[in-house]
Amino acid sequence: MLYREAGDFKTSYVEDSQTFPIKFDRYRYYFVLVFAFAIVPFVINDYWVNAIFMPFLIYSIAAIGLNILVGYCGQVSLGTGGFMAVGAYASYKLMTAFPDVNIFFHIIAAGGITALVGVLFGLPSLRIKGFYLAVATLAAQFFLVWLFNRVSWFYNYSASGQINAPERSVFGVEVTGANTEAWATYLFCLVFTVACAIIARNLTRGAQGRKWMAIRDMDIAAEIIGVDPLKAKLSAFAVSSFFVGIAGALFFAVYLGAVEVGEAFGIQKSFLVLFMVIIGGLGSIFGSFAGAAFLVLLPVLLKNTLVGALGWPTDLAAHLEFMIVGALIIVFLIAEPHGLAQLWRVAKEKLRLWPFPH
Amino acid sequence: MPDQLVFAMEVFLNGLMAGVLYALVALGFVLIYKASGIFNYAQGVMALFAALTLVGIMEGQVPFSHLINAVFGTDVHHFGWHMPALVSILLTMAVMVFLAWAVNKLIFNHLVNQEPIILFMATIGLAYFMEGFGDIMWGADIKKLDVGLPQGINIPIDETTYGWFGYGFFIDNLDIVATVIAAILVVALVIFSQYTKQGRAMRAVADDHQAALSVGISLNFIWVMVWSLAGFVALVAGIMWGTKSGVQFSLSLIALKALPVLMLGGFTSIPGAIVGGLIIGVGEKLFEFSVGPLIGGATENWFAYVLALIFLVFRPQGLFGEKIIERV
Amino acid sequence: MLDAAETQTETLLEVNNIEVIYNHVILVLKGVSLKVPKGGITALLGGNGAGKTTTLKAISNLLASERGEVTKGNIQYRGERVQDLNPSDLVKKGVIQVMEGRHCFEHLTVEENLLTGAYTRGSSKSEIDADLEMVYNYFPRLKERRRSQAGYTSGGEQQMVAIGRALMSRPETILLDEPSMGLAPQLVEQIFDIVKSLNESEGYTFLLAEQNTNVALRFAHYGYILENGRVVMDGPAKELRENPDVKEFYLGMSDEGRKSFRDVRSYRRRKRWLS
Amino acid sequence: MLDASEEGYVTEDGRKIGGVLMEMKNITLRFGGVKAITDISFDIREGEIRAIIGPNGAGKSSMLNVISGFYVPQEGEVWYKGKKRPPMKPYQVAQLGIARTFQNIALFEGMTVLDNVMTGRLNYMKTNLLQQAFWKGSAEKEETANREVVEKVIDFLEIQSIRKTPVARLPYGLKKRVELARALAAEPSLLLLDEPMAGMNVEEKEDMSRFILDVNDEFGTTIALIEHDMGVVMDLSDRVVVMDYGKKIGDGTPSEIRSNQAVIDAYLGVAHD
Amino acid sequence: EVTFSALSYRTGPYAANGIPFADGYQDYFTLLNERDGGIGGEKINLVECETGYNTEKGVECYESTKGTGALVYQPLSTGITYQLIPKATADSIPIHSMGYGRTSAKNGEVFRWVFNYPANYWDGASIAIKHLLDINGGDLSGKKVALVYHNSAYGKEPIRTLEELAKKHGYELSLLPVDHPGQEQKSQWLQIRRDRPDYVLMWGWGVMNQVAIQEAVNIRFPMENFIGIWWSGSENDVKPAGDGANGYKALTFHNFGTNYPLFDDLKTHVIDKGLAAGAGDQVGTVLYNRGLYAAMLAAEAAKTAQGIHGVTAITPAQMRDGMEALEMTEAKMAELGLPNFGPEFSVSCQNHGGNGFGAVGQWDAAAGEWKMITDYMQSDQDVLQPLIEADSAAYASENGITAGCN
Ligand SMILES: Nc1ncnc2c1ncn2[C@@H]1O[C@H](COP(=O)(O)OP(=O)(O)OP(=O)(O)O)[C@@H](O)[C@H]1O
């Protein structure tokens, strides 16, 4: 019995409803946190931060956000790219308009603005459901991208329509602009990611989360037992967009430093984040991380092995990469349709019984 | 001196034609959705793959030549034949049927009775796979596709309208062909799905996989059939769009133009695809013509979606979609 | 018509010691064996979660689609192993299942639903029309609602659709899963009467899973009682009806006859076969 | 011996039934051409168990849906606690203290039993989004307080052992019980049950009956019950409404109904024991 | 050993254009290795990395290859260039965005590590107008010019210049944006058909080019009045439209074809040895030649750097000095086997963009090849210089850079 939970008794409801009720899990979680905060920053270099950790952390935030909407509240959205753009452009406008305010607040405010926009575009969800809604949110995606491309006020009238993140620092350490240190940007993103994950977890384990899930699982029944669908759906859009906005702001300001809306926040981004959520596991915070890791890390890993280690031509490798990612998605699905998170859960269940088969 | 109204008429007609081209792509989605409840994300890639295969066969390209050359150090590219268009189309269709069979055998057979979102996800995997596969098989360069369809301005229409308004309308011959083909396809498909035993079985499968199995409907057969049909529609769409812009990766992105059409017409309705296409085509072209210049143009992408959204608010299942049954 | 005493007839369907696991971890059937004689009505009884549905699905090969699998034992129809067939081949062999919970095709009309039942048949249109008439004869209510989408019919109407649909395949053996669920009493009687008459006049063989033990034992010839994935008792229906344990747990009778549901409050069950 | 006075009456076994809690006046409901309910009136009194019976497709479930506010009748009025109820959204009806179960189980399949039952308490949980985001403090306190109520319901219905199981995996009968638990967790003043015992064997029906009676007794909850098992209906209910093809064909005590010829013809078939 | 990186794209929506460029870039270095044993005796190590024209992958590529000591980056995407400008500046690695990227990077006093010689988008806009002036006897007043552009940072680049030039020359400019990917351009071309502009300019990339040219053919717009930027002027763009595309014009800053001594060397040392990059079927296409040209400029800069610093294994910082001192003369090019292949230009600290020379090419559908129809001409420096000053000054102030050499 590799994985234990027997003998782990709870004596209060508070203990029972904590995030990791099982000791083994809890310790592993603390270990990961300590490792991420206290060890990684010392050993990390530019490549790891810029090519792996930052995209992973930032996409995780976006995936958590989208998971709240899709996985918890059941409202499929393909507007993520557009909402990330709102976060990015909001943070850009705030950073340039209020250079003296700490960027930390800019990013949170950018999340807030995105939440408002999200609510606005969430309104149709009251009538429209399922894939229809998904396609309807594409309206948000395309409209927002068009808007940011069109109205030069958003990019401070620069000639090319690109926005560039000015240099900003937190506690005197630069986190945006050209002269950042790897560990600083890493920690900055990590703080946001961890905070978002904890908030998401809190929201989903309590009354709010249950409202969302009730709407997801059966909206009519939910309404009949007393869930106001308007409030539940719009709050999901708001919270989700808040996270997605933060992700967009970090994506622009800390990660890329310069973006062009159509390229960075196009429809592909919406699909990418949705894929992360679905592959990771709908309705699971852990799944959001798993999905982000899968789609950020796997291609890099594949590329490094195929091109780096095996010396294949880059194009063959790139094509093969697509094929492998696609095939893996299908293989995982057939093994476990409910995403990586569920795969993990089933594995745990088996470990718990191990070495007995049932 | 032609006035705005005449221009608007020309734009309107062209909108109709554009709409038909969108509808051709949308049809593929509808077919699969209707028969399995699967939203087939890979439809666009299938169109690309079909077109690539068609060109490859016509030009006698050696499949996987790049891979073969890389592995074996050979230098093969062409078989050196030129296949007539019709034969190539038939051969391509055979390839698409094989693809349908493989997709069913390897993927959906294992995912019977799963929720729509999971089936959707499988098509994502499929799309990724085929994107890489198509490129490895046929190469990523631009290919010219010419199966002998007429293209360019239609002179008689140009001249007639010139006679009427003093301004000749521009209607592309290719669009006219597309319209005819789309009309035939839609009529045939409607008859098939509404009035035949297989069509009925197909709709039954979409409602409830297990129940369909329990009455003896073979999911395998239905799905292979439908994916083949969708492959055929993808081939037609691939030919039209490939003739327009050459066969290349971007062809897979035409799927995006089909989505607003789908949601406006309804995911489950074959006539809906055509009507939706027409409304979207006309709507976006007229909007771009009238309002576009005032707000800086390039409005078509978002306007199509906004238009569809407005329709949906009034009819959440699309114009012709099956009513969403809500009961407790 | 088969008499309960007559046990020597040909066995049509035989389930030998099967074990079923869902999702690779959940063991549900722990060795179930049963025999369905040709031309008989065999009842499968048992409480919630006993494994009745699972047994039926194992027979009709619908488990795969629920991520379940038969890991041990075998299932034979006419002495031929049928476990590896796909469901549609089984239907062609004459075994059809009416699934628990109705499972109508919501978006198809009532009539289209019935027609899908004839999917595997190569029969002519007139034959099928005749059968359609037959179903409408059994269930006049369906005729009234033939043009409505099945999704909008009431629970009972959907049950009728499901049964009628199965009849349309002109089967030899029908697996009925909880046909009485949600039906009004006189309709329950009616459906069982139909079962009986199909059995007697057309020679259909039935295997039915039922909670409504009372009715089931009245119509069946032979019964199996399932508990916790095991057969705990079997015997001719008459004998089962007389068994004191069955009487108490499944028929709600005490020695003094039927007890009122009002009186169950203080009452606690005394024993189980297994626990 | 029904004394239908304003103040209520006393049942055979000595329970006190109060005044009218809910009254349906001349309800008519149509779906396109289909008339599901035609001009039906009846009332439900405080503390009673009121059964609604009738053949399949008679419109019983539709009637519950009208009470829940999910269907809006074309004609008629709904009176609740002495006041005419204005047009309302279903969730507002729920907030009035009306809870229910569904004919085709409508549990939230993606959640555990505990979470499902907790959804019954949603109307009592008032912390805002921000408080919940930070959890520690008011949100946690509220959660714990409501959890205690829920645990009582769970104990009451004897489903402790499956608390953490996802409901999708439960057998039918247990699902029905969880649904009841969810409804009870809302501490409703009116509980609507749509065929709570379909698909159960006698033993399980007995359990369910016990729960229903206990709820009615211990919490004084008023219950409206749809059921096809005449044994259950006759034994449990105080008064019965009979519907057929959307029309009311009978209303009275079980014994009155049992001998009502129209009811026998349309529904019972044979006179039940 | 010296290392060069190639951020290429052989996949994705722009693969068809990325492949020939990448092949040309790679083949030239292979040639140097095979024929000369590298540059100044140092073998060349080329690390290729696939970006798919995607900015994030571009960043990943940059980060993963910068550790290899790559001397210069050629991202082949305006988007990725913007991304890399601050990063490369911080890392002290030069970028060469040849004929794309941020135009004001021409001002080397602000953009110390970025080079965009021999020409940039504003040069392109100006040269196109100059060509129109030439064929109109120096007068464009009252003429209508339409710009069909990729609705992105790249496509918007020429707008400001064209507006300035419109003021100066009195033509009327109309703007027609096309969204990525550009498969559907009915509206734009119907509008062109109605408005009957005298000339259409195009800033397109990928499928947008093919569709635009096809639509122009369809509405029978006179092809000789249709001029594309150098990224809208490859065989890929015109071939799908068949004979109708005959006469279509596009700008260029290097010559076409294989009629140069260098290509003979290429054949003997690379192609015949089976060392050609990719499928080896792109030799001599426009974009292949451009890749080749880019590699040649990189190699020449490296040689210059070796000369300046007296070491052969140069560092990126030394490479920068070489680029800043680069001088391309006709003599040098002839010596390299590419006589009259590109314009003459020189780079300095103040001027990272060369002299802004470009020419016009025209598609000959019958022969299936591009032909130069003008000499190299210089862009309108009077108009462009102030724009560049203004834009780079803005960047400098935003990012706290003090302009200057050293
Ligand atoms: N798809 C599934 N995945 C996991 N467990 C399942 C699945 N289907 C059924 N089970 C479990 O198998 C057991 C037997 O279920 P089954 O449906 O066969 O019972 P039943 O006898 O038909 O009960 P009921 O009378 O309630 O219909 C139950 O404990 C149930 O939870």
Ligand SMILES: Nc1ncnc2c1ncn2[C@@H]1O[C@H](COP(=O)(O)OP(=O)(O)OP(=O)(O)O)[C@@H](O)[C@H]1O
């Ligand atoms: N949303 C709806 N749209 C159309 N028709 C409906 C709808 N809801 C119910 N009906 C119809 O109204 C009639 C009454 O249905 P209802 O579900 O109320 O019956 P019921 O009395 O509950 O029957 P059962 O005992 O079978 O559940 C049925 O004929 C049904 O088809």
Ligand SMILES: CC(C)C[C@H](N)C(=O)O
């Ligand atoms: C070859 C590319 C650099 C051209 C491209 N459209 C760009 O400027 O981004």
Ligand SMILES: [Mg+2]
């Ligand atoms: Mg069952």
Ligand SMILES: [Mg+2]
């Ligand atoms: Mg009902």
